[in-house]
Amino acid sequence: MGIRIIGTGRYTPERLLTNADLEKMVDTSDEWIVSRTGIKERHIARPDETTSDMAAKAAEAALEIAGINADTLDLIIVSTVTPDMPFPNTATIVQKKIGAAPCVCFDIEAACSGLLYGLNTAYGMMASPLKYKRALVIGAEKLSSIVDWTDRSTCVLFGDAAAAVILENDGDPETPDFYADGVVSANGNYGDILQMPAGGSAMPASHESVDNHLHFIKMGGPKTFQLAVHSMVEACRTLIERATIPLEKIRWVIPHQANWRIISAVAARLDMPERVYQNVERYGNTSSASIGICLDELNRSGQLEKGDYVLTVSFGAGLTWSALLIRW
């Protein structure tokens, strides 16, 4: 069909929060954080810097590398659990900031699986009779705004960032699509192991909800860890079993960057440790931005060539998960 990735971009806020900084905030240590997660530092947005600000900067970087203007986009999808506000959606705010023309704009909330959910959705819309020609898919998170900075079990894990991918349908039936195969799924029975309980219609903001720290991330760490490894490995195995290409053609495996131990466990079970890309030590868990950051780092450092295959895989609150085999 001719739907290709023509640009990637990323943005991370200037301020770095190191493990040494966290040692001064909660009862933790660099040794504990590194040995349990692999994380050494994460970027934290300024108080006045919003999710849409970061998303727009990542989008502009992707537009530049793609060599196209924002006013040629037909579709903007933003994945985030930290929208600027409940409505309007963050995609419309980004649309305005980057100077895009009127087009379809909506947000996706699939937590850390959001970028892959967004790429699946955009591909479906572009391949449909609706024939959208150019799509911008962004994963952007200001997780520092929903992290409880007094809770050592979660505050050491997360960082802020945004990443963008631009898709274009060149209309040439000879051009292979970027989308080689995909798995997208969720299981709502695990919704309570990772959530932000307050701030929605179930528990609107109140003095009590604020006093009880209910507007922050609550996570059952060990259970999330176990489900993460299981869902990511199963999703990858499904794609590997269905793949019609030799497995050597998969140049990179990009798992969601939540924790080095989760990444290693997935890599070991797939038996592809040398092809697994990881950068969690520099960013922490940036939720839906994480896979896009990896893709952009590989793209800009010349480590992706036309025809390479990249196996991306993610899991997140919901529990959601997705794997996408990308043809570069």
Ligand code: UT7
């Ligand atoms: O994108 C999806 C989001 N989430 C994830 O991917 C997270 C998945 N889970 C994990 O990555 C791991 O479960 C954690 C890194 C969160 C925790 O590692 P763990 O090995 O599962 O530790 P634990 O929760 O079993 O806690 C072990 C101990 C506890 O102390 P006690 O009860 O054994 O005395 C915790 O209180 O470590 C303690 N602890 C800490 N100690 C120092 C928890 N957080 C910290 C900390 N510093 N920051």
